[in-house]
Amino acid sequence: MSHSLEISLPGLNLKNPIMPASGCFGFGREFSQLYDLSELGAIMIKATTLEPRFGNPTPRVAETTAGMLNAIGLQNPGLDKVMSEELAWLEQYDVPVIANVAGSIEEDYIAVAKELSKAKNVHALELNISCPNVKTGGIAFGTIPEVAKDLTRKVKNVSEVPVYVKLSPNVTNIVEMAKAVEDGGADGLTMINTLVGMRIDINTGVPVIANKTGGLSGPAIKPVAIRMIHEVSQQVSIPIIGMGGVQSAEDVIEYYYAGASAVAVGTANFVDPFICPKIIKELPDLLNRLGFDHISECTGRSWKKHEQLVHHRA
Amino acid sequence: MSHSLEISLPGLNLKNPIMPASGCFGFGREFSQLYDLSELGAIMIKATTLEPRFGNPTPRVAETTAGMLNAIGLQNPGLDKVMSEELAWLEQYDVPVIANVAGSIEEDYIAVAKELSKAKNVHALELNISCPNVKTGGIAFGTIPEVAKDLTRKVKNVSEVPVYVKLSPNVTNIVEMAKAVEDGGADGLTMINTLVGMRIDINTGVPVIANKTGGLSGPAIKPVAIRMIHEVSQQVSIPIIGMGGVQSAEDVIEYYYAGASAVAVGTANFVDPFICPKIIKELPDLLNRLGFDHISECTGRSWKKHEQLVHHRA
Amino acid sequence: MIKQEMCEVISQSQIASHIYKLTLRGGLVHEMDEPGQFVHLKIAEQMDPILRRPISIAEIDHKHSEFTMIYRAEGKGTKLLANKKQGDVIDVLGPLGHGFPIAATEKGETALLVGGGIGVPPLFELSKQLVKKGVKVVHVLGFQASEAVFYEKEFTTLGTTYVATVDGSYGSKGFVTDIIGDNKLSFDVLYTCGPTPMLKALEQKYIDKEVYLSLEERMGCGIGACFACVCHTGDDPQGHSYKKVCSDGPVFRAGEVVL
Amino acid sequence: MIKQEMCEVISQSQIASHIYKLTLRGGLVHEMDEPGQFVHLKIAEQMDPILRRPISIAEIDHKHSEFTMIYRAEGKGTKLLANKKQGDVIDVLGPLGHGFPIAATEKGETALLVGGGIGVPPLFELSKQLVKKGVKVVHVLGFQASEAVFYEKEFTTLGTTYVATVDGSYGSKGFVTDIIGDNKLSFDVLYTCGPTPMLKALEQKYIDKEVYLSLEERMGCGIGACFACVCHTGDDPQGHSYKKVCSDGPVFRAGEVVL
């Protein structure tokens, strides 16, 4: 039972498959005041760019029904400080880091990826080709298959650790995008990033978010994420780290059934800052109740044929 | 004040801009037991196909957080019965009908559109190129600009009333789709249809909806709809009937500010069957509080330049 | 007529494992007549959970404008419902659908009422109305286990009542069909509500009898407008004719629709 | 230390138009020390509304493990909060952020406490702690109109209290800055909380004084992790250095950040 959560993915040998999603956990410092970060399967750190960025003007977040919009604008202290201060600080914890790589132009992505992949505790990169909140770059990388493939290949060439590509849900054909980055050499996928959304304040007449549009996250988008993972996981042979509205151990299983091999928790960290350790604690009992010995038995269960399924207690 | 809600759109002179969305109101019979249908601005009737359809197996709906999935599968009694029974029955009410036209192949769309547009009380057609729940047809029409344009033109050619095209949100570039159907001769747009989503039952391991995927509607998707209408309304010159998660008079104003010229209410009819008349009743006071003499002053307010805005009381 | 009303919680109590009894007061009680109808409850003001929940009417008290429901608190909505306290209000839409026909059984005849689990509640009002009419009622109630059993005493005051549990921890061990067979129960009309396998078994077994079944299906609107809850009709099982569980049902005559 | 706890509602009452006073009990009260800190409330179990709401701590009662908040019920979350009754529980995260420095004012000196509208509440605990230390406190409280005025009496028991309303329906007509000018109020340290235009006016007017301001910004996490609530620093107003209102603030020394 105690090993029922240990999983192994390219570059990642994790004590459990639960990790905070990028941008929802900073670099871990704040949450380290609340619980021991070593309890986590991994940490997806905030997007890192070559130069420091202040990001967008405020308001940067807005509540929506069962979700939220954000347009942080990739605020981060820049590659050098992330390496020397944040990653160095995180070394005190027994937890692998997945470093989220962002940029406006190809060269930036490559430079950041190359450098971050050298950090001792960075076990994988997450190539953020899907950030909806930066005007240049990001979005084209995330919506045009050829562009995504090309960038993936270039980043793979310089990276010393496996590369996961984070897919945007704001596309007509998610499978096409997934296959393109798989072709480009991606070791895994992370999905989904946020849906582009907007709220308008009826008293002022202007969008609530200063950047106008923002990325929609939270339980509101979970059905879209589940559908996309269900589609993609049947068409690619690289593993998927699923995310989008995960709030509970039950949600984790739903992601697994759809086709995920690990699960990230974003917005829910704001709702309940102890959510990750809570889910990790609840998972073994839930697995047991559902009749599984190991969580990896759950991957793709909603579409796998009977003969493809690993052992499952009656 | 009493005329503050009267609006005029291609084919539609409405006493108010509030109408039930297609598929969420049947052909009006059930709701007619609850209130006088003549109170409504218009009625968007359920999708009509050439032949009767039974639709998908059940379960056809599933609850999601602040939303729902549906995969009804275009169940309807077929063109002939819709003409002879449903539309004929609706004639007793003083309410224009917008008839939702669906099909699997081009010929079907054309045949249904031609016939429906002859009905006395059908003042406009809503070309449903975006239904996510039918395997054939629908989805390609809704995601490939050239295909959509072509179909729009052909339907326009046979229709005796203005044609509104219902856009799918499941595309990378909604503006491109909107411009294509405008080029094809569309008189207006209705948006958005549902996002494709899925839920998996963790006890059974299979999707909750028998059809596997379903269309996500309700407040969960409102930020996506607002964003898309905000984008599209700035790029086309035909009016937009907005929808997606509308629940209140405030939501109606938010849709107007984004760029809508009328608003449809879908899922909320299930939550509160009296929602349409309630919103119609509340709107005049809300407009007054916000300083407007007429609701049409609100269209596009979130992006229009000061000089483009019609009168607004301080 | 269907009404929407904020009804006041008169009382709520737990009567078995996960099973609650909830009594509400409101004017719409006066629209309720047929046993087997249901109401559609919006449990929270907020949009989570968003959909209404269909719950059968278990008892109607016109005099006090009160009605009672019995439900299982399992999912998101019913768990929230179980938190409601006296004085709280709940948004009720109803009464909805068509219930069990009292007229189908003549005075002096025998009606067999067969309930499974959370299908038992609507049979209580049915039984009361049948008894009032002078019909002899016999109840067969099936539950999972002893801790899930409820309302045995209440039913017993109206007529002979047999209880079965799947694990045999209370009453006789087995299914309701076993009881009917073992006790050679005879009847003029059978009324039943419960899980679909049970309904199917009864339908098959009493193919030449007058049997009324109450169905369950996932619902959207609850009033017949959304086509969420349709089923094929018995005379056209593959075609496009249909019935809606919410507005044509939930009670159908056996054979009328495909289970 | 930041804690998360289900706190019990001890009392709730309306004290002015749309303004509520809410007292909760919980162990995390013992983590509260600085006036001006806030808590982050998850108001409903469900995901609508989903985000926590930041509310200042208006009074701390270590002895009874109780603390009080005063808030305006306007939007979705605060309206639901106003429905909570004695005995209900609320999910509280806190205490959060850095409050007003008591140490900035010496015993015997004068502190001017200027509050605007819903910025008034945190000044109450501040005033109590300053008075306890032997600081002379003067309060200037601004409200929209007479029906929005609250806590005048409570502040008066601690020190001289001036009240202004924008429409002149109570106290003197005008803004808090008018009161300070008209009454030639002098002080050693100024502490203030209220709408940004008020804070800006005070910052500009008392540019060479020691002024502490409490800021408001839309928040995600409330603990410094999401970068929702950042502002530029005073010494690098266009650059990429920043402070987070939730964890570096909400109280800043005037000039420290760009308002």
Ligand SMILES: Cc1cc2nc3c(=O)[nH]c(=O)nc-3n(C[C@H](O)[C@H](O)[C@H](O)COP(=O)(O)OP(=O)(O)OC[C@H]3O[C@@H](n4cnc5c(N)ncnc54)[C@H](O)[C@@H]3O)c2cc1C
């Ligand atoms: C006509 C009718 C009468 C009913 N009468 C009773 C009754 O008297 N007592 C009782 O305990 N239950 C009754 N049920 C079942 C009851 O509606 C479900 O148990 C309840 O909706 C589950 O809601 P939840 O919040 O617990 O579950 P969730 O899992 O949160 O529900 C999610 C969604 O699925 C729907 N759903 C889940 N289970 C069912 C089900 N079995 N049938 C229909 N929809 C379902 C819910 O309505 C909701 O839309 C009745 C159902 C129908 C159709």
Ligand SMILES: Cc1cc2nc3c(=O)[nH]c(=O)nc-3n(C[C@H](O)[C@H](O)[C@H](O)COP(=O)(O)OP(=O)(O)OC[C@H]3O[C@@H](n4cnc5c(N)ncnc54)[C@H](O)[C@@H]3O)c2cc1C
């Ligand atoms: C540090 C701090 C202390 C505060 N202390 C108090 C207090 O003691 N009493 C009081 O009445 N109010 C206080 N506020 C303001 C209070 O947080 C908002 O009024 C409240 O969040 C609005 O929620 P709602 O549900 O009414 O509105 P909604 O419109 O439903 O809120 C939607 C979203 O916007 C956010 N939001 C709306 N208005 C504000 C605002 N003014 N500041 C920050 N976020 C906002 C909400 O938190 C929520 O995320 C404080 C704010 C901050 C940042």
Ligand SMILES: Cc1cc2nc3c(=O)[nH]c(=O)nc-3n(C[C@H](O)[C@H](O)[C@H](O)COP(=O)(O)O)c2cc1C
């Ligand atoms: C405030 C905020 C900031 C985010 N920043 C990033 C980021 O820097 N890089 C990234 O790849 N994704 C970012 N995301 C997206 C999340 O990692 C995640 O993909 C998304 O929020 C869906 O998961 P959720 O619904 O659990 O939040 C951010 C999300 C939020 C809410």
Ligand SMILES: Cc1cc2nc3c(=O)[nH]c(=O)nc-3n(C[C@H](O)[C@H](O)[C@H](O)COP(=O)(O)O)c2cc1C
């Ligand atoms: C049960 C259901 C059935 C629907 N059927 C149709 C349909 O037949 N034709 C169509 O164009 N849209 C259909 N829709 C989509 C709605 O018209 C609307 O575009 C969508 O639900 C978003 O609005 P809402 O969030 O207010 O529901 C349906 C939606 C629901 C929930």
Ligand code: FES
């Ligand atoms: S639930 Fe909508 S038709 Fe039955």
Ligand code: FES
């Ligand atoms: S609210 Fe998240 S950093 Fe301040």
